[in-house]
Amino acid sequence: xxxxxxxxxxxxxxxxxxxxxxxxxxxxxxxxxxxxxxxxxxxxxxxxxxxxxxxxxxxxxxxxxxxxxxxxxxxxxxxxxxxxxxxxxxxxxxxxxxxxxxxxxxxxxxxxxxxxxxxxxxxxxxxxxxxxxxxxxxxxxxxxxxxxxxxxxxxxxxxxxxxxxxxxxxxxxxxxxxxxxxxxxxxxxxxxxxxxxxxxxxxxxxxxxxxxxxxxxxxxxxxxxxxxxxxxxxxxxxxxxxxxxxxxxxxxxxxxxxxxxxxxxxxxxxxxxxxxxxxxxxxxxxxxxxxxxxxxxxxxxxxxxxxxxxxxxxxxxxxxxxxxxxxxxxxxxxxxxxxxxxxxxxxxxxxxxxxxxxxxxxxxxxxxxxxxxxxxxxxxxxxxxxxxxxxxxxxxxxxxxxxxxxxxxxxxxxxxxxxxxxxxxxxxxxxxxxxxxxxxxxxxxxxxxxxxxxxxxxxxxxxxxxxxxxxxxxxxxxx
Numbered sequence: 001x002x003x004x005x006x007x008x009x010x011x012x013x014x015x016x017x018x019x020x021x022x023x024x025x026x027x028x029x030x031x032x033x034x035x036x037x038x039x040x041x042x043x044x045x046x047x048x049x050x051x052x053x054x055x056x057x058x059x060x061x062x063x064x065x066x067x068x069x070x071x072x073x074x075x076x077x078x079x080x081x082x083x084x085x086x087x088x089x090x091x092x093x094x095x096x097x098x099x100x101x102x103x104x105x106x107x108x109x110x111x112x113x114x115x116x117x118x119x120x121x122x123x124x125x126x127x128x129x130x131x132x133x134x135x136x137x138x139x140x141x142x143x144x145x146x147x148x149x150x151x152x153x154x155x156x157x158x159x160x161x162x163x164x165x166x167x168x169x170x171x172x173x174x175x176x177x178x179x180x181x182x183x184x185x186x187x188x189x190x191x192x193x194x195x196x197x198x199x200x201x202x203x204x205x206x207x208x209x210x211x212x213x214x215x216x217x218x219x220x221x222x223x224x225x226x227x228x229x230x231x232x233x234x235x236x237x238x239x240x241x242x243x244x245x246x247x248x249x250x251x252x253x254x255x256x257x258x259x260x261x262x263x264x265x266x267x268x269x270x271x272x273x274x275x276x277x278x279x280x281x282x283x284x285x286x287x288x289x290x291x292x293x294x295x296x297x298x299x300x301x302x303x304x305x306x307x308x309x310x311x312x313x314x315x316x317x318x319x320x321x322x323x324x325x326x327x328x329x330x331x332x333x334x335x336x337x338x339x340x341x342x343x344x345x346x347x348x349x350x351x352x353x354x355x356x357x358x359x360x361x362x363x364x365x366x367x368x369x370x371x372x373x374x375x376x377x378x379x380x381x382x383x384x385x386x387x388x389x390x391x392x393x394x395x396x397x398x399x400x401x402x403x404x405x406x407x408x409x410x411x412x413x414x415x416x417x418x419x420x421x422x423x424x425x426x427x428x429x430x431x432x433x434x435x436x437x438x439x440x441x442x443x444x445x446x447x448x449x450x451x452x453x454x455x456x457x458x459x460x461x462x463x464x465x466x467x468x469x470x471x472x473x474x475x476x477x478x479x
Contacts (some may be wrong), residue, residue, distance in 0.1 A: 222246055
């Protein structure tokens with residue numbers, strides 16, 4: 001399937017949809033006729049997958065196709081609906097808007113969405129607000145060099161028809177909260193979710209401060225724009241930048257903590273523990289929690305993959321099946337590529353699946369060995385044995401994930417973290433035992449206004465994380 005998607009994006013011109021569909025029908029018919037053979041059947045199934053991937057990319061391109069700015073526009077008056085309003089590292093706002101009017105453009109020429117940087121300070125906007133402003137607009141930028149990252153392609157699939165910066169403070173024409181601007185809008189569900197994410201981000205940053213708050217907001221809502229550039233650079237040079245991208249690690253820690261808390265709580269009731277399948281009850285509730293985390297964290301490609309893998313794991317618990325296998329990894333990749341085939345070309349997809357494939361390949365046949373070692377670990381010596389197992393497993397995980405993602409990091413970013421293993425050994429215990437469990441508790445208590453202590457604990461863990469990142473990044477030859 002990936003070969004077909006790659007072939008579509010490498011095609012010199014846009015292929016005709018009818019011929020792609022005819023090729024798919026022919027491939028399916030051929031596979032059906034050869035179903036009773038061995039090698040011919042496998043080859044024909046491979047052809048079906050490749051042609052299906054080609055068609056998936058073609059259909060996706062047709063669905064997201066929208067007008068884009070063709071030239072720079074200086075001083076254009078515009079009106080639009082705010083879809084997202086994210087705080088950046090300078091304290092300003094970056095808006096995603098659906099324009100309803102732009103000077104010198106007809107309705108048929110309007111981009112589906114624009115990304116606007118609000119250059120004025122002390123501006124408070126929320127998703128769902130209808131605004132008017134004056135801005136300088138540009139078309140999406142092309143690659144800076146042959147083979148470099150294509151921002152225009154990424155913008156096309158995000159339906160972003162241009163970027164810009166405001167020349168005047170935006171004026172609210174209709175406030176979402178005051179006038180119910182979302183009642184008849186087709187994007188109301190998405191905007192409602194963005195409002196929740198924005199409230200959570202601002203609440204977290206307000207409680208925790210400018211040093212650790214933006215990182216906590218990134219881990220809880222996926223909004224990373226407020227993280228200072230020097231912090232991001234330290235995390236990259238220390239091999240800890242993956243912590244900012246909500247992926248399998250975060251999803252497993254979040255949903256896993258919820259699973260064990262619920263199961264432990266139910267186990268305190270003997271009548272339930274002895275008569276009811278409390279493990280399956282906890283798995284079902286954790287699955288719902290994982291889906292909520294997917295929505296609140298922005299549903300990035302890595303997060304989608306992580307949710308699919310986590311959902312398969314909990315479904316396996318519900319059906320009494322093995323939870324970890326390379327088959328599940330392949331199934332997750334097929335689901336993501338079917339609905340978002342353009343993600344094949346994104347660094348996040350490549351690095352995420354490279355890491356999880358390597359980890360599952362290493363650990364899927366060692367679950368029983370680890371369980372036996374834990375069962376034999378009793379007394380004081382058992383504590384040291386468990387600690388040794390934890391450190392060894394953490395080191396092995398860092399080595400496998402680092403080795404799997406290093407070629408992609410070198411290709412896309414031209415950088416490699418030399419001491420990434422040391423950085424992960426120092427920081428990952430804090431992430432697993434302090435930061436993510438505190439994030440879960442903060443989410444559960446936030447509707448009651450009691451999230452302050454959990455956020456303080458999370459901030460303490462993040463301070464340790466930043467200390468480890470700064471220490472490792474400061475060594476000579478760290479990157």
